[in-house]
Amino acid sequence: MAANLMHAVQYDGYGGGSAGLKHVEVPVPTPKKNELLLKLEASSLNPLDWKIQKGVMRPFAPRKFPHIPGTDVAGEVVEVGPGVKSFKVGDKVVAWLSISDGGGLAEFAVSKEKLTVARPAEVSAAEAAGLPIAGVTALQVLTQSAGIKLDGSGQEANILITAASGGVGLYAVQLAKLGNTHVTATCGARNIELVKSFGADEVLDYKTPEGAALKSPSGRKYDFVIHCALTGIPWSTFEPNLSKKGKVLHLSPSPSSMATFALKKITFSKKQLVPVWASVKSENLDYLVKLVKEGKLKTVIDSKHSLSKAEDAWAKSIDGHATGKIIVEPF
Template sequence: MKALLGTSQNPGGLILHNYSGGGLAEFAVAKENLTVSRPAEVSAAEGAGLPIAGLTAHQALTQVVGINLDGSGPEKNILITAASGGVGHYAVQLAKLGNTHVTATCGARNIDLVKSLGADEVLDYKTPDGAALKSPSGRTFDFVIHCATGIPWSTFEPNLSTNGKVIDITPTASTMLTFALKKLTFSKKQLVPLVVSPKKENLECLVGLVKEGKLKTVIDSKHPLSKAEDAWAKSIDGHATGKIIVEP
């Protein structure tokens, strides 16, 4: 998935989340239930990366996968695609707070970064095994956090465990068709479209993890608001590592 843009302008030490779209501005108005106080230990740039990428990773892992961030619960094998991107780099870190074995895909230049975030196995998506999503240790996946695009269901299916699920964070019409087909045929392997439902408590959780040093925002680049078009161009290019931040 392309890295999403964030703004490090946080009036009054607040982290704002606007899930209804919008643009970039020096000041923003948001509902109180979508704002979280930013502690001094969390920089504005770090906080700005959390909505909506961090929330997407958090919801996918805690609500759909069902991992416990305290490390309890049965072990799960998880694959994260585009693991160096905006959502992916948060997903790797959050998954490793749970009892998981994480296999990740990314470009060759980001393999060391993704390993440093905690991934147990990392595949270059341009290699044959990476393109086929083959675990180096021969594991099948209980869940896939799918942050990339253009990978067909036929590539995922043979790599899934008996009840494996692919959580698509950018669902398309094709995603919905496959989702419906798998439901209609009572398939044990499922494709799950994720529609993010932002919650204040989830954002508070993420901010707390950053404060405690258990989660970090990888910043690809920072751009002044006057050069916002450069940030958008970099995002559209689709090869950002972590988050692109716009500063006032």
């Protein structure tokens, strides 16, 4: 297999945005021990992809240049490396590729067995490819950081989800409503009905005075804020809307939010800002795939782009107004 060439999209250094992407022919990778070679059917983009290109994770990612970006993929196993026990050639799967190695914007990619899960026939490649970073982040912030039980048990919690029409936000709304929660959400005016259709109890247009102030229309104070927005919202906007022990769970921590986190800690404030970093685990991914199969979770697809037009998908992600997930397909 390794003697064959494949189409891939890569960049040679930091910066450059979508213009920095290059279309190349490179050798199909070879799976090593406990690895699988996948023929990709879909990849999804995340803001982390272009942030890595900007250099926010240097020197840890990428590991080397040139770098093929993309971590969230779905496809078919075409070769198994030594030691692989859970998969065979022909299996349909969804996988998360490491941030430092990437490899998703290509026709083939190598995944680690421990970060690959089976994809049932009821779940399309595009639906599955949306899940690894965005879905697992939503799941972990709700169940681990906020302690929401998705079987509906547990005390009712009032939750605010910012940027609720984005990749993480739409998963977070759906997952939160599996628990005993009242969900207030913010998004742009064009997506209000969509976010309501996925279960949000109240939806605010973030451009209105009420939306900018994050005020619950029913006057509720939030026990948890799942802060998905990439743009900064100051602590002074969150603070009056929080319950006595309310927490802002910040998914894209900035230097100013880290300073607020430290200040709230050292002053023993009951209201806290907590930075959250998700870690993709196969058991979480498998759980989400099963929810999609059962019809309890849906991947909202903003747009699909062929690999030959990957720079359009990249630019759309950088623009920051996608509704749901941006998918790249290698055909």
